[in-house]
Amino acid sequence: MSSREEVGGSMEPSRDLIGLSSEPLSIERVYSSAVSPSCGAVALFIGTTREHFEGRRVIRLEYEAYEPMVKSELSAVCRDIRSRWPMVKHICIQHRLGLVPVAEASVAIAISSPHRCEAQEAVGYCINALKASAPIWKKEVYESEESKWKENPECGWSGNS
Amino acid sequence: MSSREEVGGSMEPSRDLIGLSSEPLSIERVYSSAVSPSCGAVALFIGTTREHFEGRRVIRLEYEAYEPMVKSELSAVCRDIRSRWPMVKHICIQHRLGLVPVAEASVAIAISSPHRCEAQEAVGYCINALKASAPIWKKEVYESEESKWKENPECGWSGNS
Numbered sequence: 001m002s003s004r005e006e007v008g009g010s011m012e013p014s015r016d017l018i019g020l021s022s023e024p025l026s027i028e029r030v031y032s033s034a035v036s037p038s039c040g041a042v043a044l045f046i047g048t049t050r051e052h053f054e055g056r057r058v059i060r061l062e063y064e065a066y067e068p069m070v071k072s073e074l075s076a077v078c079r080d081i082r083s084r085w086p087m088v089k090h091i092c093i094q095h096r097l098g099l100v101p102v103a104e105a106s107v108a109i110a111i112s113s114p115h116r117c118e119a120q121e122a123v124g125y126c127i128n129a130l131k132a133s134a135p136i137w138k139k140e141v142y143e144s145e146e147s148k149w150k151e152n153p154e155c156g157w158s159g160n161s
Numbered sequence: 162m163s164s165r166e167e168v169g170g171s172m173e174p175s176r177d178l179i180g181l182s183s184e185p186l187s188i189e190r191v192y193s194s195a196v197s198p199s200c201g202a203v204a205l206f207i208g209t210t211r212e213h214f215e216g217r218r219v220i221r222l223e224y225e226a227y228e229p230m231v232k233s234e235l236s237a238v239c240r241d242i243r244s245r246w247p248m249v250k251h252i253c254i255q256h257r258l259g260l261v262p263v264a265e266a267s268v269a270i271a272i273s274s275p276h277r278c279e280a281q282e283a284v285g286y287c288i289n290a291l292k293a294s295a296p297i298w299k300k301e302v303y304e305s306e307e308s309k310w311k312e313n314p315e316c317g318w319s320g321n322s
Contacts, residue, residue: 035264038211040209041206041209045202045280046204048196048201048273049201050198103196
């Protein structure tokens with residue numbers, strides 16, 4: 001067995017798990033989907049609804065997505081991660097749709113790798129790539145029940161780009 | 162209310178939670194300890210037992226710590242993080258002691274901040290600082306039941322330093 005096979009855990013195939021759900025995200029489940037006996041590291045990023053945006057009180061966010069396109073865009077992000085960080089083992093990306101109250105998770109990403117640097121770099125890249133490429137829109141609902149659909153300013157799908 | 166107070170969530174005091182335990186770590190609990198309504202981001206890092214080290218099959222790790230010193234060293238790491246990333250909200254660092262089987266977590270870190278960059282940078286800094294400063298030792302137990310106490314090569318407490 002080569003050293004590469006040993007550290008990469010050739011016995012267990014790598015997984016890309018991409019999901020959209022209107023149910024609350026389980027961080028434990030996202031973590032468990034990424035952990036691997038061949039890896040010493042799992043890095044995670046969780047995006048949550050923040051109660052303020054530009055000085056206005058937000059009471060919830062509402063997410064909508066063009067689902068078939070989200071999955072193909074995020075599959076492309078996974079392929080890109082694997083070409084940049086070949087030691088990455090499992091990638092799990094879950095995004096919630098519909099209403100997401102304050103302090104609840106809208107997106108959860110977990111990535112495992114034998115050593116910590118690759119997993120941490122890949123997660124940072126993944127959330128930036130998701131924001132830039134996935135056709136997901138959010139509506140901010142303010143205290144007054146007034147609301148505003150937001151295009152992600154980083155997103156290539158934005159009408160501003 | 163100033164803009165800084167709005168985004169920093171002045172109503173909820175910031176928390177540093179540091180723990181050592183011989184029980185399995187709950188990633189959901191570590192995450193929940195860090196999440197905040199004033200924050201849009203939680204970054205996590207989880208270190209797990211890897212089944213191989215330098216070509217040898219590892220069946221478990223055993224961790225020992227000099228507990229009073231771990232807590233003061235990790236409190237200093239938290240203070241350091243707060244001076245470098247003042248927007249960081251909550252910091253949770255949990256380390257497991259005793260036997261940690263393959264694929265189980267030995268260390269879990271979660272840090273929240275209003276925006277994602279600070280949380281991600283702070284978690285990367287935190288795990289490096291923990292490895293460099295905390296008096297925690299691990300014994301690798303190999304398939305043959307042979308074992309070896311390891312000093313962390315990054316650690317300032319190491320006899321090699």
